Each structure stands twice: as structure tokens, then as C-alpha cells.
Amino acid sequence: MNRMGREAREAAAVLRALPAETRSDAIRAMARHVRIQAPNILAANAEDVAAATSMVDRLRLDDARLEAIALAIEEVAALPDPVGAEIARWQRPNGLDIARVRTPIGVIGMIYESRPNVTADAAAICLRSGNAIILRSGSEALRSARAIHQALAAGLAQAGLPAGAVQIVPTADRAAVGMMLEGLAGSIDLIIPRGGKALVERVSREARVPTLGHLEGLCHTYVHLSADPDKAASIVANAKMRRVSVCGSTETLLIDRSVAATLLPQIAAALGDCELRGDAEARSIVPMALAGDADWTTEYLAPILAVRIVDGIDDAIAHIARYGTGHTEAIVAEDPAAAEYFLDSVDSAIVIWNASTQFADGGEFGFGAEIGIATGKLHARGPVGPEQLTTFKYLVRGTGQVRP
């Protein structure tokens, strides 16, 4: 493992100095080799699927899904290159010229579970931002991940880039995760975990290097008394039901008491066969199961929605502050003052007015691609694309100045 770290660090020094176009070429070559090695990747995936006991759909690849992976890689190749961009530049009274420019972070350690596409997406986004990456796939998808990595490595080699730029931990040994969380003797600059609660908890307990964590997305949609009824119904239905398994799906509906009697039935109808679990008041309007304390803190990732009647906007904001995970919350309102107050007061990575929480996505934000949604507050917050995987340095240009 420490040798992988050293090779990643050496590769990072090479990547940092390459022109953007060379990295674009390498990313395109990776996509090409994913297509060339499709039979090998699908065969490896079939073994993973045969051995799988759960999450089989997430794991399964076919020609169409593999082509989608190759296309996603090519999209990253077409994204603007963030490295070297001047973020700010100013002059000081003493004549010093100070520029802040984007630079790669260095070596990213990616620890993830069962989605095979993460292997390719993460490698492409890291290369786009000039970083080397060490991939550690969960055991369920390890054969698929290794086969995809083999294709990525062939692309790198064809482009003349060092193999250390994209490496994969070859086994599912859990000790490897521990070593990555320790930083591989100073080689890893940033850990990005993507997976279930057990992984997230392990990372927060053991990590000795900075992490960009993706915790739960316990997202709320709040229907204000000024809400347009049709917007409320379509937004809540989309926020919950478009895809129930994504982190931006709404898990709790908050609705103002004064409009609940008329709006809740309309929203419930729009939600179709979603199971509702409400407080006593909600149940008196629409028949549903009684919500327990756990319902306010559960990321269902399923067609289940918790429903609470609130006493106005401050009550809604307080509920979100208490139970939310700082991911994404939305307000449905026609009153702009109420909406702006909500946008101001809610301390989540993404706060939305009159749109679905399922827009919480790097692609929907225009970032081109994302490696995850950061729920921490430091460095990056919300969708993490190539730009979020850079840091910066200050370039100070003088003419002989010394400090008095």
C-alpha cells in the first residue's frame, strides 16, 4: 500500500505539470479502452452479479450501461480544465502583484461501495483536475472495478501517463481502508468516502487526513402557506418519487397548518403509491401511518414520506435545523419574502425555492460531472466536480521588495 502511495505522489507531480490537452487526451483514451475491453468488463461484472446477494441492480452492467460509462468519461474530457486558472489577482501598495491560481490537490483516496461506474467517473474527474487517485472498491463490485481499472490503465499507458495516476487496491482487504485513512505515510491528501453508514462512521472515526464526506441526505420540502397548489403537488411528487434512492430525494414533507387541509390531499394524490407516515394532525386530514420519532431521522431511500404539519416558517426552519443533515432543503412559496427568509436561514449546502430537491446534482448544477455531494462545510460543499477537487496557491511577483 505504501508503494502505491509513493507512486501516486510521483504521478501527481507529473500530472500537475502536464498541459490540459494532454490530460484530456488521456481521459479520452480511457473511454476508448473501456469500449475495447467491454467483453472483459462484462464478464467480470457477471461474476460479481452471480456472487451478489443484494443491490444487484446497482451492480449490474450491460452494453448500454457500459456505453453510458464511456460517454460519461468523454464528457469529463470535454469539460474546461480547472488547473492553473487565475481565481483572483490584485496589487499591493508596495507593488507586489498577488495572484491566486487553481492547483491540483495531489493524491485523492476514493473509498466506495457497490456502483461500478464510480471507478470510471472518479478516475476521469480526478485526472481532469490534475490529481492522482487511489481507488478502493467494495468487495461486491471488486471484479468489475478491477476490470474497468484495467481499461483505464490501458488508456493512461497509451497516452504516455504514469500508471501511478490511477491505481486500484487489488483486494477487498479491509485493512487497506485503514491504511488509506492513515494517509499512506503522508501520500494521500484527501479521502472521499462514498457508501453506507458503516463506512461513513469508520471514516469519521479513523481518518487522519482531510475527508470530503457524503453523509446522509435527509432532505426536506416545506410547503409554505403561500404555495401555489399545483406547484406544491408536482414539486413534492418529483422531489420524493422521481428516484427514491438518490441522496437528493425528499424524506420529510413539512406543510403549513393553515393550508394543510386543502393542500395535503392534493399532494398525497400526486404522490401516488408512496407510503405516508404523519403526525396526528396530518393523519386527521389524509389517512396514513403514525410517524414515530425515528421517521424524522430516517433517510428512507424508498417510496416512504414523513409528513409533519408546522406552525409557520420558523417552525419549519427549526425542524430542519434539528433533524436535517445539511444536504438539500426546498421551500414551495409564492411569497418572495418568505422564500428569501428561508434561503437565508437554512444552513444546508443547497437551499431551493420552488423546485425539486432532486436537482441536487453536479450535472444539474452545470458542473459537468460530480464525484459526490459533500455534506461537510469545509473546502467543498454540495456537488463535487473537477473544480472542487482543486486547491490554490498564491503567486507573488515582486521587483526586489523586502518587508519593513
Add this chain to the structure above:
Amino acid sequence: MNRMGREAREAAAVLRALPAETRSDAIRAMARHVRIQAPNILAANAEDVAAATSMVDRLRLDDARLEAIALAIEEVAALPDPVGAEIARWQRPNGLDIARVRTPIGVIGMIYESRPNVTADAAAICLRSGNAIILRSGSEALRSARAIHQALAAGLAQAGLPAGAVQIVPTADRAAVGMMLEGLAGSIDLIIPRGGKALVERVSREARVPTLGHLEGLCHTYVHLSADPDKAASIVANAKMRRVSVCGSTETLLIDRSVAATLLPQIAAALGDCELRGDAEARSIVPMALAGDADWTTEYLAPILAVRIVDGIDDAIAHIARYGTGHTEAIVAEDPAAAEYFLDSVDSAIVIWNASTQFADGGEFGFGAEIGIATGKLHARGPVGPEQLTTFKYLVRGTGQVRP
């Protein structure tokens, strides 16, 4: 301790919502009460000084130094308020309007050692950026820090702000540091340590929350063969000797072989009574002690300079990559291509061309004030001022959009 955390979190929610001017008023009131309570602060400081066994000069306050502290607080009150500033805003093809706006981080935990001014500076900068702060002073300066905190608290109270906005751990109990590093049950968002190696090591071992670390500043100045001799002499002399105890002071001089015979004597003369420790070649030009391996890795913070003759710019860059701490490095050169290559290739927070490394300072950068210089790569790098103590959130304004 956990109660302090809860009060800080509640205060942070209040600070977040205050207008900038209210926070400016509170900061000015803090300065006013530092002046009012000067006799109390100086008496407490005299007790600290009497008990001190080392670092007495750093610790000692007098009327002039206390007035400098009050003035520094007032300067922070006059700085532009970063909270709420729109960093970016764009429209998506579906009509969604996305804005990225600065928001406070929340609760900062500041763990520091013997400089009493840090108590006031850190509180003012955190308030400027809308954050609550929990201060934990080292035992040597604890009486001074508590007396300064008492003045700050009086200012807060006068301005009507909650006492939880600026709190101090009342004892020197080391267990308090451990609890802060654990995050006080989710209350602390960011730890900023400022102190010696033992503290930094403890923080990197125990912290369970993000940290903005200030590691060593093992800064290099590299004299390129194209250097102007007079600039080289004055820059190196200033970079080392202006103040030897600051983190931006140069600890190692690298000089190109082809100009060493002429330039090194001139630089040595400009350095005055600085002790030089060089490699064999440097010693053959100017008499000096022989540098051992430890000299390339020691942050002297003293009038001692390590000197190495290098084989050109790549050798200099390689030396810095191997021994540097990513803080600040400078090149002295008249050849712009060489200078730009150095600026590009060196991966430090601050890379300087033809000026002294002692410009590594938030004030010199125009940030108005700094709470430290971050040597990590994540979130903030280099001087940490009010803007660097903010994060951001995305505000998404729609008109009923749902995601296809």
C-alpha cells in the same frame, strides 16, 4: 465543555442572522472594553510573566502592546464583512437560478499557546466572519487570556450579543483539548491549532473534526543564476533576519553553482551576524559550519541559515519538494521564464518571485488580519483571514421546475 459547545452553536445561529453592522459594533465594543479593563489585563499578565520560565517576551504585555491589541480589533471591525457575499451566480437552461453565497462556518475551536494577542485577534476575526469561537489558551498565558476574554465578553454584552459567541475554556486542563478535538458532541465545525510541534502532532492524531493546521514554515529562498546581486543580498537578508521567529522567515538558502562564488560572499555579508551552515561547496566559498542532514529539515526560528549549492532550477525545486513544508518559497531571478517555471512548479501555499518570504502574512496580502497561515491544502491555504473562515451555500431559485 459540552454545554459550552451547545451555547456556541446557539450563538452561531444568532450571529449568522445579524446584519454586518451589528457585528462591527460588537467588535468595536470589544476593543473599547479591552481599553477599559487594561489594569485588570495587565495585572493578570504580570502574574503570567512572573510564573513563566520561557518565552517571556512573547507573553509580556504593556500599555503599548495592549493598545496595539485594541487597535488590531478595531481594524477587524473596519474590514468588509464577508457573510452573504455572492461569489458566483448563473442560470441553467431550465431556468433555475443558482447563486453561491458566503456563509459562516459555525463554531470554531481555537487551541493556542503563549501569545496573549491571539485571544483578541481570533475572537475579532471569528465575529467578523459570523462564527462563534471557543478559545483554549495554553497554561502559560491563561491568566492573561481570561482577563482579555473578560473584556471581550463585556463588549459582546454591551452590544447585546450572546455570551456563547466568544467563550474561553477556564482551565488549562489538557482533557479539554481532547474534548474539543472530538468536536464537543458535534458542536465544533473547525479546529484551528496554533502552537508548537507537540500540539500539532496531538491535533493530527486526535482530531475528529476538520482542522486548519499551521505546521512548520520551513521556507526556502532560491537564488537563480540570473539573480540581480543586490536584490539577492537584500532579499535573503530580509527573508532571514527581519524577524527570525516568524513562520515566513527563510530557513534554507539555495544558490546556483554558477554564481555562488561571486554571490554567496555578498549575501553572507548582508546577513551580518547570522550563523551559516553549509554543504562542502558552500564552505569552500565562505567559511561556515558543515550542515548535517538535520539542517535541511529544521525550522530554526533563530539567526541560523542552512546553505546549499544547487545544480540549477530543477535541483532547487527538487530540494524544496523533498524538504519543504509547503508554506512559502521564493526565487530571486531576473530571467522571467525561470521565475514563472519556479512559480508553476513549486507546490507551496505561497510562491514568491523577487521579494522576501517574510511577506507571508495576511496583513501584507491585504486581508486586514489573519488568524494564522494554513499549510494544509484543503479549504484554505496560506493566510487565514475573515473570508477564509467562511464557507458557502447554493441558493437555487426556481419557478416550479421538476427534474425529468
